[in-house]
Amino acid sequence: MDTPTERQDLSYSHEELMEWPRDELSNLNPVRLAATSSLAVAQFLERLEIDERRELLRQLSTERAADILAEMDEEDAADVLEEMRPHRAARILDDFEPDDAADVVAELEPENREQLLAHMEQDSRESVEELLSYDPDSAGGLMTTEVDTALDRMTVEEATSRIREFANKHEDLHYVYVVNEQRQLRGIVSLRKLIQSGPQQLISTIMRSDIQGVCTPEMDKEEVSLLMAEHNLPDIAVVDAQNTLLGVITHDDVLDVIRDEATEDIQKLAGAGGDEDIHDDILFSIRQRQPWLAVNLGTAFIAAMVVKIFEADIGALPILAAIMPIIAGVGGNSGQQSLAITIRSIALGLVKEGDAKGILFRQAVIGLINGLLIGLLAAVMVAFFGGPLKLSIIVLSAMIINLAMGCITGTLIPLVLLKLKQDPAQVSSILLTFVTDTGGFFIFLTLGSIFLL
Amino acid sequence: MDTPTERQDLSYSHEELMEWPRDELSNLNPVRLAATSSLAVAQFLERLEIDERRELLRQLSTERAADILAEMDEEDAADVLEEMRPHRAARILDDFEPDDAADVVAELEPENREQLLAHMEQDSRESVEELLSYDPDSAGGLMTTEVDTALDRMTVEEATSRIREFANKHEDLHYVYVVNEQRQLRGIVSLRKLIQSGPQQLISTIMRSDIQGVCTPEMDKEEVSLLMAEHNLPDIAVVDAQNTLLGVITHDDVLDVIRDEATEDIQKLAGAGGDEDIHDDILFSIRQRQPWLAVNLGTAFIAAMVVKIFEADIGALPILAAIMPIIAGVGGNSGQQSLAITIRSIALGLVKEGDAKGILFRQAVIGLINGLLIGLLAAVMVAFFGGPLKLSIIVLSAMIINLAMGCITGTLIPLVLLKLKQDPAQVSSILLTFVTDTGGFFIFLTLGSIFLL
Numbered sequence: 001m002d003t004p005t006e007r008q009d010l011s012y013s014h015e016e017l018m019e020w021p022r023d024e025l026s027n028l029n030p031v032r033l034a035a036t037s038s039l040a041v042a043q044f045l046e047r048l049e050i051d052e053r054r055e056l057l058r059q060l061s062t063e064r065a066a067d068i069l070a071e072m073d074e075e076d077a078a079d080v081l082e083e084m085r086p087h088r089a090a091r092i093l094d095d096f097e098p099d100d101a102a103d104v105v106a107e108l109e110p111e112n113r114e115q116l117l118a119h120m121e122q123d124s125r126e127s128v129e130e131l132l133s134y135d136p137d138s139a140g141g142l143m144t145t146e147v148d149t150a151l152d153r154m155t156v157e158e159a160t161s162r163i164r165e166f167a168n169k170h171e172d173l174h175y176v177y178v179v180n181e182q183r184q185l186r187g188i189v190s191l192r193k194l195i196q197s198g199p200q201q202l203i204s205t206i207m208r209s210d211i212q213g214v215c216t217p218e219m220d221k222e223e224v225s226l227l228m229a230e231h232n233l234p235d236i237a238v239v240d241a242q243n244t245l246l247g248v249i250t251h252d253d254v255l256d257v258i259r260d261e262a263t264e265d266i267q268k269l270a271g272a273g274g275d276e277d278i279h280d281d282i283l284f285s286i287r288q289r290q291p292w293l294a295v296n297l298g299t300a301f302i303a304a305m306v307v308k309i310f311e312a313d314i315g316a317l318p319i320l321a322a323i324m325p326i327i328a329g330v331g332g333n334s335g336q337q338s339l340a341i342t343i344r345s346i347a348l349g350l351v352k353e354g355d356a357k358g359i360l361f362r363q364a365v366i367g368l369i370n371g372l373l374i375g376l377l378a379a380v381m382v383a384f385f386g387g388p389l390k391l392s393i394i395v396l397s398a399m400i401i402n403l404a405m406g407c408i409t410g411t412l413i414p415l416v417l418l419k420l421k422q423d424p425a426q427v428s429s430i431l432l433t434f435v436t437d438t439g440g441f442f443i444f445l446t447l448g449s450i451f452l453l
Numbered sequence: 454m455d456t457p458t459e460r461q462d463l464s465y466s467h468e469e470l471m472e473w474p475r476d477e478l479s480n481l482n483p484v485r486l487a488a489t490s491s492l493a494v495a496q497f498l499e500r501l502e503i504d505e506r507r508e509l510l511r512q513l514s515t516e517r518a519a520d521i522l523a524e525m526d527e528e529d530a531a532d533v534l535e536e537m538r539p540h541r542a543a544r545i546l547d548d549f550e551p552d553d554a555a556d557v558v559a560e561l562e563p564e565n566r567e568q569l570l571a572h573m574e575q576d577s578r579e580s581v582e583e584l585l586s587y588d589p590d591s592a593g594g595l596m597t598t599e600v601d602t603a604l605d606r607m608t609v610e611e612a613t614s615r616i617r618e619f620a621n622k623h624e625d626l627h628y629v630y631v632v633n634e635q636r637q638l639r640g641i642v643s644l645r646k647l648i649q650s651g652p653q654q655l656i657s658t659i660m661r662s663d664i665q666g667v668c669t670p671e672m673d674k675e676e677v678s679l680l681m682a683e684h685n686l687p688d689i690a691v692v693d694a695q696n697t698l699l700g701v702i703t704h705d706d707v708l709d710v711i712r713d714e715a716t717e718d719i720q721k722l723a724g725a726g727g728d729e730d731i732h733d734d735i736l737f738s739i740r741q742r743q744p745w746l747a748v749n750l751g752t753a754f755i756a757a758m759v760v761k762i763f764e765a766d767i768g769a770l771p772i773l774a775a776i777m778p779i780i781a782g783v784g785g786n787s788g789q790q791s792l793a794i795t796i797r798s799i800a801l802g803l804v805k806e807g808d809a810k811g812i813l814f815r816q817a818v819i820g821l822i823n824g825l826l827i828g829l830l831a832a833v834m835v836a837f838f839g840g841p842l843k844l845s846i847i848v849l850s851a852m853i854i855n856l857a858m859g860c861i862t863g864t865l866i867p868l869v870l871l872k873l874k875q876d877p878a879q880v881s882s883i884l885l886t887f888v889t890d891t892g893g894f895f896i897f898l899t900l901g902s903i904f905l906l
Contacts, residue, residue, distance in 0.1 A: 258715075292790075350732065
């Protein structure tokens, strides 16, 4: 190991891999391939054809292939395994952490699943089968079962020699989990604390027994991530109702949960699927986006029908048509602001039981005041461009109503969906646009037709 | 420690704290307060008045007060410290991790900063002053300097007894960082590996020297988070150009970076500030949102002026006014989809040098095909509501052009801003709406005025 620069030079860069001739995959330098991160190779692999994937993987050890496949999307990893001989695929799965293996096995076709499980080592198979019984979006679906444990009655020396026995069979966790004879969780000891304690000290005297962050296997993975972030935990225990230790969730799993959750929220708010990424197949992307565009078209048609009611008025005074999208657009933007803040505050665990009324009131006030200020600005601009005073007053009034309506809707929808335990991101944005468009057109055109004609 | 349920009962719930009479803060049960997580107390504290905060903190030990203040926003924590006697405030800061202390000290008024630093212990003060020299958004601003190190020539036994000496002075990290006599980083050893190795083994033989994830102090904090996620690292070393170990960044800091980044992206895409949250002061929220609403008003006025050019045509055929927002709205939605996917893929590190052309081409194709499909649907709907065939054809054509334009703009803007090293989230959304609104109106009204009148 030398300076960081020299170190990085050894691994293949993303560009090098992407430009590598596809018919010379067997000529990749094995030393440099070994120095390249598993994630980088996994991302490269995801862009290859099935045959090419197989050719690349053939050059790698079972262990390395397992590391790389573990970094791929579960669906993609399952596709690759299904193309391999069952024996080799099972060896690779044996090298997976059981939680990752379970995620991939869940994506296999049922007939392949049985065959692969049958080829796996008994230990791994049993862990995977147990984990498969949990919802993949729950703590149970996220946890690993390969956990270093110590008994509370052990000494530090006994606990240490037990960790040595587990050797490489268990994950490299931050804590040793302390249980009693019935495997009930009694406390945690960090490895550092273990090193700092005398060999004859009792585990029960050095462990932290006031563990504040513990999950049940049914807990939603987003709740788990909030709990770990709240208590700054590098890993967290999963226990059943009898407090029996079932497994542990690690920091890297929770990092993925938080990143995936943010991706979903951002993309769903824009009416795109939570699963899509920039390198996806064009047909996949189109299929993901079509339904939301169609819904958007439907709501836009309803707004158009509202405008059509005022057809005669617009014919008489076409300036109304020019100004109405301003009211709708700024109202929509104001609502999007409230929506984004509300959704994000929910995701960060900042919205608690009983907060709703206060939140809604504040957002309504924000909408009214911003409506007043932006409405005044718009009224001045209308006057500046030669509009009559009456039109300015109508613009101001419509702006206040539509911005307040936008902020209230943008806050209310996610709060209601949260209460109903529904994902707030996907439909909120579309409903909001519907309200501020249809509502904005209706308010403005009604006022215009009454006072200007 | 008993079952999870009984354990949780001890701590104060969020509702209990929020409903606690503000003039009886001194009556909170100290045992239950101690069982409540620092983050929960910090969130409660953020909603109290200054006097009330002081009263609550007075009941807590210096150590506990430090834990709680470390969980607050840096600005809020600085406000609280400025209200305390400098001696007590300095004791609390001494108990902070140096990286957190530096973040808070950076938020103090300059005169208070000097006074507080002068009261701090020399060790802590020097660490804080060193960390203050780094940009808070860089790896240097994120790292802690309290790191367990071992020399490469040491035995496991020597390294272990050194860790015992550091005792509680250093952070509880996952790795021991192995350096040479010049403090140059040579490798890492996990504590588990240390426990599993024989006391006479040399550190240099058990350490991992092929460390793939290492940061420089200038590295942007978002790059750091990608690096740690890529290599699944619980903590990561920061080294200078000579490979000298400067500090370490821990998993909880990087979790905060990822969460903050997602919050910023989501809220900025909606034209709200990245800093705002749902419990902020109304005036703060209004000030944050006003500028973007004003910009939005400005672009909406430009779109309105485009419509005004066609005033006579709309007067003659007011149905155009009803349909034009459909073209603009669906085009905008389609662009938002591409924008969200592009921004998110950038944040996850999926967009690499040289990818831009391929990405842009694919998004353009997606826009064209979705324009064709949604355009056909819209054309059928127009015909169904009794529109002439010509109108249907115009709707179809305008839809194809505007959806393609939306997808291209939604992809191009963030890619260009990325190239210019600008934050892509804040202005992208506004520019996109401007293009799809103004463009959508112009295309549709031009086609309508030519072929229908």
